[in-house]
Amino acid sequence: MRDDLGCAPRTIDAYGRGLTAYLVFCATHLIDPISAGRDDIALFVRDLTDRPSFRPRSVAEHGAPSFPRLSNATVQQRLTAVRLFYDFLVEEGLRISSPIGRGRYAPGGRAGVSRRGLMPRFTHLPWIPDDEAWDAILTVASREPIRNRTMLALAYDAALRREELCSLRTDDIDPARRTIRVRAETTKGRRERVVPYSAPGGELLRAYLAHRSTLSRARGPLFLSESPRNWAEPLTLWTWSKVIRRIALEAGEPRFSTHTLRHLCLTDLARAGWELHAIATFAGHRSPDTTLQYIHLSGRELAAKLASGMAQIHDWRIALLAATAAGSA
Template sequence: MTEVAPLPGRLQHHLDEFTEYLALERGRAAHTVRAYRGDVATLLNHLVASDPDAELVDLDLGTLRSWLSEQSAAGAARTSLSRRASSVRTFTAWAVRTGRLEVDPAIRLSAPPARRTLPAVLRQDHAVQAMDAAESGAREQDPVAMRDRLVVELLYSAGIRVGELCGLDIDDLDLDRRLLRVIGKGDKERSVPFGRPAEEALDLWLRIGRPALAAPRSGRALLLGSRGGRLDQRIARKVVHEVMSAVPDAPDIGPHGLRHSAATHLLEGGADLRVVQELLGHASLATTQLYTHVSVARLRSVHDQAHPRA
């Protein structure tokens, strides 16, 4: 969300320092910082709209509630309201710690809980068909097709985010141990294994595909666009959708759907929840537990269809 109007200098200063705190002290990702800043900016604009002379110390629970109510009336989804309330709680807690507020007005602020829907995931046979479709395209010795095969193989095999994938450098590969060094949210580093099919796709890409596309601007980027620059996330998303379109009856998922599928299939195969948490780079185990709900839902579906006394 963008700042809807210029803020008075006194409030702009608070917003700028909060933004700096998120980026430098908390190590939040750039898109997270932008989202938090936008949320807080709309709140401060709401405060000023109610009283042009308002200071930060005038922020109270009533103002917070009327701000959320205004957001809801404008059509904001429950997930958006929940995120915006969380952004503001972070801001007011920071304001108290830094002496800008004496009392935290957001302690009693409540927002509708976000509905956590079950993500679309591939059946295991669909995943195999998708990887086969990507491999068949790479057999034509087209460097772009080789890259596209590697994109879907790594997203599914390693369960990494699309931003993590496109940020990989050649130096992040440990080929002997089949590991990737991934920089995730909050600039946190983790090592992620990948399977033998992904290893084969990587070998083909490094030997034939990447040299054919490499240009002076390529640097050490692992995955390249058709003009030699680092692969754009939008292209990676397009690649996944195109591959999935070749799989009959499979859901139209993107890179995050492959990540969901990898986690679900790991758990269905007996992987420990905390191991999956580490692989995915989740800060909270509660996030990873969502995939257990997916597995249980699929188990129920199979049971209802197959058991004679279901």
């Protein structure tokens, strides 16, 4: 149903894995998922927060030390999948009500009781490289083939997500106006947008197009694989992720990911003084709340408020000194 409704394939995959985890949990604890209650949901939440994120085969054979636990975002995502499952059961008449609300729960449902989430939701600012880390990344990236350097440049210039970047086609590029058309079907919010790219990015793109013509002269996907197994085939998301991971490890910055360039671009726009709605339009955000994190990360508003507040305090103190001096005279 979600596929028919046009949800992104990776979203469907994530929901499927989340629902599978819940059904496995129910089978393990002899719980009927159709008739499960809030106490069973609470037990599932405890199971999610207490277990490791993965359990390799070697654990059973040799005994394993501690492993990283599921992240808060993963737990929230799995609860969303379970909530959608019970919403479906209610709609189909298999249940009267859902045992899991939309992230809110009050014990016993008593009136006047403060409602809280099933799980506290942590909101972390995205990591972006500082100048030293960026220099290390650029040093490694400068040795990359022209295709990879072009992709890095466009990912930053246009704040492109991984799927948006890898799905670009030759007819999405307008060299005369130096713009990129990001098609709706490739975006997270299903909203088409047109974004510019820089003159240096244009030089890299021109060089790459000349190189691409040696692989294929056919119009279509912009970035092509040069692997002997997939020669001149469209570059996959996973191949691009492996490229970025290799660069990150070689540069000594393991937190650098395919999404980091988007974060860095939007933060730089906030630092440059772009208004909230302009950054949201550039990024293709549906909600300004998503865009606000880049404003906060840039520190622009906080710095402006601090400067304004300090100026007022400074004037007030000087005014007091002036009044004291006049009284003494």
